[in-house]
Amino acid sequence: MDTLSGLMGGFAALANPETLLYMIGGFLIGTFFGAVPGLTSVLAIALLLPLTYSLDVTTALVACASIFMAGMCSGSITATTINIPGAPSSMMTALEGYPMQQRGEGAKALGHAALGSMIGGSVGALLLMVVAPLAADVALLIRTPGKFSLIAFALIVIIISQRGSVTKGMIATLLGVMIATIGIDVVQPLARFTFGTSTLVQGIDMMPLIIGTFAISELLIQADSRSTRTVDPGMIKAAPVRRRDFVPPLAEIREIGFVRYLKSAVIGYAVGILPGAGGSMAAFVSYAESMRSSKHPERYGKGNPEGIAAAECANNSMCGGAFVPMLTFGIPGDPTTAIVLGVLVINGLQPGPQFMTQQLDLIAPMFASLFVSALILIPLTLYLLGPYFLKIVSIRRDVLYSSIAIVALVGSYVATYSTFQMALALVFGVLAYFLRRQKYPIVCLLLGFVLGPSLEEYCRRSLSINDGNPLIFLTSPDSLFFIALTLVFFYFMVIRKPKDHGLGPTPA
């Protein structure tokens, strides 16, 4: 009952004009960053991170949630209209949306995408509110050896989910772990890898790493493009659309069916809970399942609203699932929740099993923001801004990237009022640039950095309570469970690789 009233309080908090303003502002920023090819909602949240020093934690979390939700659905705009997914999670939407655009049904395709996102996002947010408190109760049962095995499980799954580049995933993850070891040791008061520099004794802050890997590296990559605008104005030649064109016909919604929407949402949510999976994997799995169970699989790839609904429903539902491991175990499975964890840490909060009960008043508005963003802001944005979407995302690149550079660099300065953090952001940006150029997943770098210290701490604590005997990891039931789970995932993801049934490259 306390949980229910706490969650209701979250919705009430959105009535605060300032919080509401940040939610709507965050949603519009997320829509823009998700829709513009080359930008992502992760970058938008990364740029927001320094500002959270001055923001109230609830307001910051509300803005993060609305950016996350908006970024997941807005990638469908350019995926449908010009066949360039604004975000990786919209790749499957492009397969169906663009053929619909070519036969003059682009607005309808966007309507189906928005409806799917709306349903998926709402269901995901509701499931988060129901499942997270239960998961928190389960998390209380996990002891120190189990925590080590759980984090090891998360890191291993993140690595093996990098299809075709497991070695690169492992290198990037462990580089993140190595960077995290700089500074004071997690158990003893001993400085490590400072190389005689006093500024490194405090360790590497998460912010320059995030700003560097996501913002600065993007600037370096985009610096070589010769186009002057983010979307070529020559591609914007579609016939003018009316607002009512965005409303999908009831007959088509019936044909897709309530069960398909619900199933896609549950798939997306479940995939979201898994470490390293993300929105593109959720959309891929749901799309594949929808095609498998469809009465008309032959229509897929030719502009089928069913495929759009399945993909968009799943990638938005994923947003809810992704928060479960972060809030209940303190283990983020994707970059967005890793940055949200950063927001919490900046404000002196550490997620864990009791976080849901002790800090529900702080995080309930974030749940409410996810739900309201999906249920109200997605359709409202499409209705109000739909006819102008392509004009909005076709922005001058010099203005866009100069603005990003200033927000990123000055944002890095905010934490300590020192240019050292800005210099670190540049160093990590250059490192991430090289990694990205050679297809090393930089998400792994961030997650390794976030999870590394906990992995080391729980490993050492487990061994010290058992006189250095590593058998504790096999004799402790919770630890054994996660080791078995790791083996199951390894078997299915590495030894028995799933087939893609001709759906194109499998997203990681």
Added chain:
Amino acid sequence: MPSRHALRSRLLDGEFVLPAILAVVTLIYLISALELGPPMRGGNMTASFFPIATAIVVLIALVVAMVSALRARPEAPEPAAAASTQAGEEGRDDAPVARRYVGLTPGAIGVIVLTAGYLLAFDLIGYFVATFVYVLLLTGLFSGGLRQQWVSKLVATVAITLAGYLLFEVVFQVRLPTLWSQ
């Protein structure tokens, strides 16, 4: 068996060079970790155990990556406009292929030099002057020069500099350095 020329070109390729450089960095890290003391003491892990273990695994993975790079078949050149999607949610690498210097494209070198200059100038000459010059040069870099549409670039530069000031100093109450604040 690849020819000597093919082997040489692969050795200079980023696919090999990057893990090689990372291996050197990891080796330095490993040596520093070994200097921290023995990995085990009294049956318990010390502060050096985890870094040593991590560095060893990274080195093995880097050797695997280097061997794979040497064995790999040469890839067909990427189409300039192809938008490749990177794994995960972090974004896309959709810039066209350009000539590289030490693995960096001219545009990337430009951004790095400008940004390094900005960091040096930020504390010395303050937010306004440093940001104005940095943004003006960046707009030139991202649009192929400052001569075309220079008025609109100037207006955009002033607008971005002022917007940054309003956002950080006024809205978020961050004290930014100024020319006379030292």
